[in-house]
Amino acid sequence: MLSNRWKKGSVILEVLIAVGLSAFFFSAIAGLMMASNKSMESLYNSQKAIWRAQEGLGALQSMSFTDLSTTENGLVTYLAVNEGWTLGSGIQEWDDGQSREIVISEVERDNSCQIIESGGQVDPDTYQLESTVFWTGPTGIIHNRSLQSLVVNWEDPQGDCFRPTDAGGIQLDWSGGYWGGSKQLRGVWIINNTSRDITITKMTIWWNRPAAKLQQIFAIGTKVWSDSGPGTPGGLQTSGTVIDTLDAIIPAGFIDDTHKIQFTDAMDESTLIISFEFADGSILITDPFTP
16 A cells, blocks of 8 residues: 555656656756847847948948048938938937947058057048947847948048159150250150149259250249259259259149250250159159150
């Protein structure tokens, strides 16, 4: 009798243990499923935030440098009529609770044009761009995804770090060069392709007729050197002499020829090379040419 009661009690105990284990097992499964759902939701929100941050940064990078300005709470808007983005003020918000903030900051550089955090000079040709997306998680924690980049004013740099050399902004065209009266070189064109004035400070001319001497140089509408002045050295000069000319300013966007470079002897069929040195020390040299 006692044995039968013990057996029944043992069966009931086993059933209770089985039920308890099942409850624990299913609770664990449910907990794992909930954790998995939260993890998937967190991953989805993170990927969505990264995409939106990339969109904001890409919008800024697609805009002209002159359309950008420093801001702590910028808003980019796509205008279909212009097929482009514009920069305004405010915070971009979405119905799912995410928001995007655009920050455009000045950049400082040292004397070697290296970026530094502080203590340098503000570079007028560089901005730091930052696009950040925020959202609040289920536990109230604020999350964010942020992307940064630099943008440089390559088209028309105003500072010294990215401004092309003076020589880089000048174009020479000697294809139409000719001899006037056999002694005067004419038709060598100087073109200033920049938005700033550029100054010629020195010239050197090489030619292959040793008997001929350099006598005068006219450039940009004025006499910049002659054997009797202005400029140095004085006197008639031989091939390859560095001529310190009167400063000749080539206005922004200006196109003009050298007017004349005069020699003492007939120069027909002579081959020349002309070097121009500018105020920043850069040099531009023609190929050998025969007018």
